[in-house]
Amino acid sequence: MDDAVLMRVENLKMHFDVSKRLFSKKKTLLKAVDDVSLSLRRGRTFGLVGESGCGKTTLGRTIVRLYKPTAGRIWYSDADLSPLSDAALMPYRSKMQMIFQDSFSSLNPRMMVGDIIAEPLRIQHRFASAREERELVEALVERIGLRKDHISRYPHEFSGGQRQRIGIARALANTPEFIVCDEPISALDVSIQAQVINLLLDLQDQMGLTYLFVSHDLSMVRHISHEVGVMYLGHMVETAPVHELYSHMLHPYTEALMSAVPQADPDMAEKSRRIILQGDVPTPIDPPSGCPFRTRCPYPKPICEQVMPALQDVGHGHFVACHQAAGSNSSARSI
Amino acid sequence: MQRLEQNAYRTVPPNLFDPLPSEEKQADGWIRPSASYWQDVWMRFTRNKTALFGLVFIGLMALFAIFGPLFSPYPYDGMDMLSGNQPPNSVHWFGTDKFGRDIFTRVMYGARISLTVxxxxxxxxxxxxxxxxxxxxYFGxxxxxxMMRIVDILIGLPSLLYIVLLMLVLGSNLVSVIIALxxxxxxxxxxxxxxxxxxxKHNEYVLAAMLAGATNRYILFRHLLPNSMGPIIVSxxxxxxxxxxxxxxxxxxGIGINVPMASWGTLANEAIPMLQSRPYQMLFPVAAISLxxxxxxxxGDGLRDSLDPRLKK
Structure with missing residues (x-):
């Protein structure tokens, strides 16, 4: 495997059985993540965008093996994590961590901050002594910008931003290499968002962390990411390096998403065209045939109903899954 | 990546600010000391006067049940035919029953059995x-x-029916009453x-623990049960x-504790024939039960209110 790549996900599928009946013959499957592939490069940030319910969070959780994938491979360096049992995963548990969206439900209200931060290490039995634990927790608390005496307080005594920092400290306790940031800033107000993002960037510089940054804030994803993937209904529809994607978006869904980003400059806002998609997102229990986006696409073609478009390389590290865009773009570039 | 500028909108000139005098720098000093959860619960509980009364009463009743019989001059089953059916007096505080047994002593023994049960x-x-x-x-x-269908079936059976059957099979004694209940x-x-x-279990701190490789038992005892403690204690x-x-x-x-053992229920039962002529024989055990x-x-009410601050008026 390429040294620069820390994790590679191949054709990952995560289907949930949502059959209501106890003895039903037919299974009802919710295809939260369907056939997604991506590579995460060491020390870089991969931004994952898409609207609510498109499978971003599930993809993040499956990559760190909170769920056992239905199919596909998750390569961590040279090890395939996808078939491993809980016991066999233990050595990798310390390498992969997660930062959560809701800082209220991500910290146990009955535990003191010091215990919350030390928890991953205690579970892994990585402490030689209580003193060592104390020193490590104090170092972490100072690193994320809280005071030492905050250790013996309870989570409800902190503000949203501080709580998110505590969640970050817990994720760092095991000195991970890879962190899934599951909408870490969407519950914070804008000034606090900047602080948390800066903290994440500093940590990435200092510790060489790799992030999978799940968000629906496209401006923030543009700011923080090196590569961006766009998801729709459990599928990755477009992926490219950040500047390539934001300047040459090809998939009609990406176009629509981007047009929804508020413009700070009113002159620019007047010029930009707002694309409003028709209809609702189809249910992932019964997705449309062919291209999942065809029911809402402004440029549907007959082929879209029959054939699911695969991710095609259109050059410059840019991949897109669309019959229309892939064809037109490659011909445009070749001229 | 470039850092975001945090103070871009600073428009108030810095010279308008004065440094705080050093004696006021203890900003945290006047904030209420941070009480732990259980300290808070205790504070709210003691503020509730009826709950506190209940606690004191039950404490006294427990002392009365444990130590009372030790100081009583009468055994609970000691009959004295010559002094039967006495009204309350200075020798027998609650009077005696038709066999001359001291009702005060029997109520104390009844408290033992009732509280034990x-x-x-x-x-x-x-x-x-x-x-x-x-x-x-947890397993869902x-x-x-x-598991829930089994519970539905159990709850659908009329309980008195199988309690009576069980008491017939096991015999009427303390252990079989507890089993039946x-x-x-x-x-x-x-x-x-x-x-x-x-x-x-859907809280993200549970996911965080799973991510560190926690076992089901760890998650259950460290996260799920401590956070359900309030409703568990109340129930x-x-x-x-x-x-x-x-x-x-x-x-x-008549299918619980057998005579001559005294529980409050048996005492009340024995008092029925005397109800019209000697109602005090019924009064004392029933008062003990009611109080x-x-x-x-x-x-229970006090605990429910103090464990869940949102229920407070």
Missing amino acids: GVFAAMINLLIGVVYGSVSG GRVDMV CITSWIGTARVVRGQVLSI TAFLIPSAIFSEAFLSFL TMFSLNFI
């Missing part, structure tokens, strides 16, 4: 209910569905625990009075 039945129910409910809620899906009353606790576990607090009352009820019907019921229910 209440505490043991509640503890056994708590244990079964917590284990059953947490397994059902099929496991949950099967434990057959279905854990269901309420199990449902409470299941509901709590179901809602708490246990209401289990004790219901067990005591059921025992009294069974004994009153204990009131106190335990007050404690």
